[in-house]
Amino acid sequence: MPLRLLKYALSREHPAPRFFRDCTEPKKTYDAVIIGGGGHGLAAAYYLAKDHGITNVAVLEKGYIGGGNTGRNTTIVRSNYLTPEGVNFYNASVKLFEDLSEELDINLFYSNRGHFTLAHTDSAMRTMRWRAEVNKHVGVESYVVGPDEISKACPQLDISCSGQAPILGALYHAPGSVARHDAVAWGYAKEADRMGVEIFQSTEVTGIDVKSGKVVGVQTSKGYISTNRVLSAVAGFTPRICEMVDVETPIVIHPLQACVTEPMKPWLDTILVSGSLHVYVSQSSRGELVMGSSLDPYEIHSTRSSLDFVEGLTSHITDMFPFLGNVKVVRQWAGMADLTPDFAPIMGKTEVEGFYIDAGWGTWGFKATPISGKTMAETIARDMAPDMIRSFRLSRFEDYELTGEKGAASVGH
Amino acid sequence: MKLLQCPVNGIRPVSEFTYGGEYREMPDADTCSDKEWATYVHHRHGAPGLKKEWWYHGPSGTWFIAERNTLTDKVSRTYLYGQENKA
Numbered sequence: 001m002p003l004r005l006l007k008y009a010l011s012r013e014h015p016a017p018r019f020f021r022d023c024t025e026p027k028k029t030y031d032a033v034i035i036g037g038g039g040h041g042l043a044a045a046y047y048l049a050k051d052h053g054i055t056n057v058a059v060l061e062k063g064y065i066g067g068g069n070t071g072r073n074t075t076i077v078r079s080n081y082l083t084p085e086g087v088n089f090y091n092a093s094v095k096l097f098e099d100l101s102e103e104l105d106i107n108l109f110y111s112n113r114g115h116f117t118l119a120h121t122d123s124a125m126r127t128m129r130w131r132a133e134v135n136k137h138v139g140v141e142s143y144v145v146g147p148d149e150i151s152k153a154c155p156q157l158d159i160s161c162s163g164q165a166p167i168l169g170a171l172y173h174a175p176g177s178v179a180r181h182d183a184v185a186w187g188y189a190k191e192a193d194r195m196g197v198e199i200f201q202s203t204e205v206t207g208i209d210v211k212s213g214k215v216v217g218v219q220t221s222k223g224y225i226s227t228n229r230v231l232s233a234v235a236g237f238t239p240r241i242c243e244m245v246d247v248e249t250p251i252v253i254h255p256l257q258a259c260v261t262e263p264m265k266p267w268l269d270t271i272l273v274s275g276s277l278h279v280y281v282s283q284s285s286r287g288e289l290v291m292g293s294s295l296d297p298y299e300i301h302s303t304r305s306s307l308d309f310v311e312g313l314t315s316h317i318t319d320m321f322p323f324l325g326n327v328k329v330v331r332q333w334a335g336m337a338d339l340t341p342d343f344a345p346i347m348g349k350t351e352v353e354g355f356y357i358d359a360g361w362g363t364w365g366f367k368a369t370p371i372s373g374k375t376m377a378e379t380i381a382r383d384m385a386p387d388m389i390r391s392f393r394l395s396r397f398e399d400y401e402l403t404g405e406k407g408a409a410s411v412g413h
Numbered sequence: 414m415k416l417l418q419c420p421v422n423g424i425r426p427v428s429e430f431t432y433g434g435e436y437r438e439m440p441d442a443d444t445c446s447d448k449e450w451a452t453y454v455h456h457r458h459g460a461p462g463l464k465k466e467w468w469y470h471g472p473s474g475t476w477f478i479a480e481r482n483t484l485t486d487k488v489s490r491t492y493l494y495g496q497e498n499k500a
Contacts (some may be wrong), residue, residue, distance in 0.1 A: 154454050181451075231425060238459070239458075239459025239460040239461075240461070242455075242459075242460075243460045248452060248456040249456060249457075249459060250455045250456050250457055250459075251457065251459045252459050253459060253483075259461050297431070297432055298432035298436075298466075299464075300430070300467075300483060300484075300486050301461035301483055301484045302484070302485075302486065304486075338459075341455060396448075397449045397451060397454075397455035397456065398452075398455075402449065403451050
């Protein structure tokens with residue numbers, strides 16, 4: 001770093017470095033094509049190149065990289081899930097996240113905050129104890145705390161929630177963190193590009209060619225690409241891509257909305273989540289409160305925002321923090337969440353040879369970015385899913401072996 | 414405020430309604446294969462388009478069918494189950 005700085009000092013020209021090449025014309029053939037230039041797709045490209053030496057890879061993105069759910073989540077990273085499979089998987093992701101800034105040579109503003117899942121009812125407390133025990137068993141630092149400890153960590157919180165829903169306790173999760181989500185996509189793009197992966201923005205996939213049950217190529221808005229390995233990592237567009245290859249999934253699309261307030265001085269150190277009040281909130285490094293709520297109640301393939309959402313969310317957030325009554329909401333947005341019936345992702349192979357799926361990320365996708373990239377890269381390289389994601393396979397629905405991941409954010413207890 | 418036409422009570426605010434998911438034909442449990450049954454239980458037509466959906470009007474306890482485009486969120490018509498032709 002110092003040498004690079006010195007070079008700048010001696011030169012009169014200071015061109016802004018580009019993160020990745022501006023690819024325009026795809027080649028005729030690639031070893032693998034990744035549909036979707038979000039965090040998951042780019043991470044898969046990065047680990048394909050780094051772990052498996054497969055660099056003749058194209059990433060096709062309909063819009064711009066990180067413009068989908070990668071840039072629309074509330075940036076929380078945690079692993080305090082309910083099933084051992086889920087806890088193991090997300091814990092591996094947290095471990096990768098912790099070293100990711102250094103690995104990708106980009107500042108992800110990874111900030112370890114501690115994470116409280118508030119419980120307002122006896123049944124919620126029961127779930128918190130359950131999650132704490134599963135977490136401890138797998139080696140993840142989570143435990144149940146009482147109102148006093150919550151107040152100590154966050155004195156601003158009204159423990160009675162304005163008398164509406166008194167807090168009985170919480171699941172405390174020490175590794176809970178926030179990270180700058182766009183930078184995760186940029187970092188993976190930068191390093192994948194450096195190893196030879198080609199990233200095409202504004203490139204839409206219009207069809208996938210399958211012959212005798214095998215993928216042979218992809219039709220795009222920039223011409224035909226022949227390949228026998230395709231990864232779909234498109235979150236809310238998964239049903240549309242799967243329709244191209246006649247793969248059926250249980251995925252339905254509901255919008256998930258979020259918003260931020262105007263920036264304030266730092267006062268909220270921790271991440272707070274309440275399943276009963278449908279709120280999760282943290283303060284970003286810019287000082288904004290980043291807030292999210294539960295899913296919109298019915299299927300829409302759209303990223304429209306609604307007034308109902310801010311009304312509901314702000315009513316709950318002022319129950320928790322009455323002094324925020326005069327703070328303004330400055331931006332709101334939505335992402336298209338791809339939901340599964342058991343709140344676990346769908347990862348791995350499909351009945352079409354060479355068509356791999358990384359989907360069903362509902363409200364829990366961002367935190368899984370590194371590990372999903374790593375495990376999907378292994379799946380593509382070896383044509384075999386690693387054990388870690390076996391319970392997330394698409395065929396689990398046919399086998400009636402659902403995962404039952406109730407630790408997902410959108411689930412009230 | 415978004416509005417929705419209940420076939421019994423007329424136009425009401427959407428907050429009075431609950432979404433019941435896509436209308437689906439149940440295969441004959443005695444004759445269908447395990448795979449067909451698993452598909453019926455779990456899989457959905459997730460791609461956007463004009464769909465027949467179950468909706469429920471809470472205050473009056475009315476279940477009915479709405480034909481709605483899930484891309485544009487436009488409801489083209491609503492009717493009681495089995496009364497499609499009268500709508």
